[in-house]
Amino acid sequence: MKIVVCIKQVPATSDAKIDPETKRIVREGVKAVLNPFDTYAVEEAVQLRARFGGEVIALTMGPERAAIALKECISVGADRGVLHADRAIAGSDTWATSYVLSQAILAIGGVDLVLCGKQAIDGDTAQVGPGIAAHLGWLQATYVMKVDDATATGLRVRRMHEDGYDVCDVDFPAVLTVVKDINVPRIPTLRGRLAAEKAEIPVWKPADIGCAPELIGLDGSPTRVVRTQPPPPRSGTTTVLDGSARDSARALVAELRRRSIL
Amino acid sequence: MQIRSESDKAGFRNVWVVAEVLSGKVQPVTHELLGAARPLADARGSEVWAVVLGSGVADGAPALAAYGADAVVVVDDARLAGFTDEVEARVLCRLIDEHRPEIVLCGATTRGRALIPRVAVMARAGLTADCTELGIDPENGDLLQTRPAFGGNILATIRCSSHRPQMSTVRPRVMKAPAPDPSRRARILRADVTPSDASLLKRVVEVFHDANAAFNLADAPIIVSGGRGMKGPDGFELLKRLAARVGGAVGASRAAVDAGWIPYTHQVGQTGQTVQTQVYVACAISGQIQHLVGMQSSDLIVAIDKNPDTPMMKMADIAVVGDVFEVVPALIDEIPKL
Numbered sequence: 001m002k003i004v005v006c007i008k009q010v011p012a013t014s015d016a017k018i019d020p021e022t023k024r025i026v027r028e029g030v031k032a033v034l035n036p037f038d039t040y041a042v043e044e045a046v047q048l049r050a051r052f053g054g055e056v057i058a059l060t061m062g063p064e065r066a067a068i069a070l071k072e073c074i075s076v077g078a079d080r081g082v083l084h085a086d087r088a089i090a091g092s093d094t095w096a097t098s099y100v101l102s103q104a105i106l107a108i109g110g111v112d113l114v115l116c117g118k119q120a121i122d123g124d125t126a127q128v129g130p131g132i133a134a135h136l137g138w139l140q141a142t143y144v145m146k147v148d149d150a151t152a153t154g155l156r157v158r159r160m161h162e163d164g165y166d167v168c169d170v171d172f173p174a175v176l177t178v179v180k181d182i183n184v185p186r187i188p189t190l191r192g193r194l195a196a197e198k199a200e201i202p203v204w205k206p207a208d209i210g211c212a213p214e215l216i217g218l219d220g221s222p223t224r225v226v227r228t229q230p231p232p233p234r235s236g237t238t239t240v241l242d243g244s245a246r247d248s249a250r251a252l253v254a255e256l257r258r259r260s261i262l
Numbered sequence: 263m264q265i266r267s268e269s270d271k272a273g274f275r276n277v278w279v280v281a282e283v284l285s286g287k288v289q290p291v292t293h294e295l296l297g298a299a300r301p302l303a304d305a306r307g308s309e310v311w312a313v314v315l316g317s318g319v320a321d322g323a324p325a326l327a328a329y330g331a332d333a334v335v336v337v338d339d340a341r342l343a344g345f346t347d348e349v350e351a352r353v354l355c356r357l358i359d360e361h362r363p364e365i366v367l368c369g370a371t372t373r374g375r376a377l378i379p380r381v382a383v384m385a386r387a388g389l390t391a392d393c394t395e396l397g398i399d400p401e402n403g404d405l406l407q408t409r410p411a412f413g414g415n416i417l418a419t420i421r422c423s424s425h426r427p428q429m430s431t432v433r434p435r436v437m438k439a440p441a442p443d444p445s446r447r448a449r450i451l452r453a454d455v456t457p458s459d460a461s462l463l464k465r466v467v468e469v470f471h472d473a474n475a476a477f478n479l480a481d482a483p484i485i486v487s488g489g490r491g492m493k494g495p496d497g498f499e500l501l502k503r504l505a506a507r508v509g510g511a512v513g514a515s516r517a518a519v520d521a522g523w524i525p526y527t528h529q530v531g532q533t534g535q536t537v538q539t540q541v542y543v544a545c546a547i548s549g550q551i552q553h554l555v556g557m558q559s560s561d562l563i564v565a566i567d568k569n570p571d572t573p574m575m576k577m578a579d580i581a582v583v584g585d586v587f588e589v590v591p592a593l594i595d596e597i598p599k600l
Contacts, residue, residue, distance in 0.1 A: 222388030
């Protein structure tokens, strides 16, 4: 089973700051981490390889330092990593990003299954996984919370929904996005860490794998960010209760009664 | 498709809402989106259309008029019974090709977020996820989409001037549903565009409805929610007691869910549920913006925290300065048993 895990290096959101002058996100000096949802995708891939053999390839698109995130995947069992980095892909939105990743998956060749985290914690769009499936014309299953059954030719998976879940059969080749309920990611072993340290990460460029230049980067992206601003404060005033716990509780209950809530 | 000229752009008209229908019932998010679509259509001098896909969905179509649909496109086909997103995406693309909507809105639900990105790629359209505000640029008629970005620390406004349709998803309960007007009528357009090989694709073999799933959270009149400051699963036991006393549900911040103190289905915020409840009681939740965007449209926000200076305490209507482990038991004590 040949599995590609698409991952993203993201800023640790708690560290995200806005430059008051430029109103842009300060990326310099901000800690970058492997997108938490992607750790579940890597783990699921490694578990499937343990049952069926094959290969797990971590793939990402981003700046050169994203190689660190790929090495993190290798430390927990991925066989190798591929980094897609080039000035030409800067500014890609989810349409262009999923296009570049789909072309890289085709260039890797012979892939049965693509796994992604359900979304990245910086963009929070959840659009790249289904976008990859659409570019490839492959089947997709999103918000996967459990792989119930697996064969060499397909999977039976549970998809999480707001009102429960459903079970569906997906034949390969397919793209899955996974939620955190699916597994418990392993901690890297010493051997894993050594493998990650030694691993060489090849850097691919869009031209090398036949990406159409008009479909990548800013030019290939249908959407444009026109402005950014801080979120507005909630209107209204705050009533502060700062007496003893007992007094505050009484005042709060009285207020909720006054509003006919209790 | 990519727009090369103004006349290309003029070929696209109307604001579409892709309906969310579960077990034959149109979901509230669809009504909310019809409400959001109306001012956009008015600004563009065009119509609001609803699109209903599924099996046995035709009966619910006329009722969408009451919420503002001028026309309803219905694709009612037994082969659309399970949620086969690949098939629904092809059906929607065929409809888009034929009718050329200028704007397509869809709920940012698990189903919407699976289906619409696929459609956007196939249609070479721009898509913006989880919009909190939609408007029309008076200068050129483009859709302006505002969404929290970079972990919600900023709001980004996004446009898509060179592609049509312009597509957006909106989370449930972010927009307010209009009051229904039962006297309104809509044109019903039946379409038979399900691809012939639909049954060869993904097979949905079973569907489980979970009455205890997240909808409970979204429907609760009062949500008692806890954050990192609840210190562990025992802290959430305390919140469950308060929630039970007021007939509410228990919510949680991402930090508490990530720590494993409470299941993911309770998570409120950008990557969890968006709630719009009567009373939201935030217990020791500092108020990361990702959490705030998931609950800030609640009617009344009460925050309880030792630290009076957190974003949550600043935003709350009522801020109780104190230790949650003292204030919450006192509250349980003060509220008469229902």
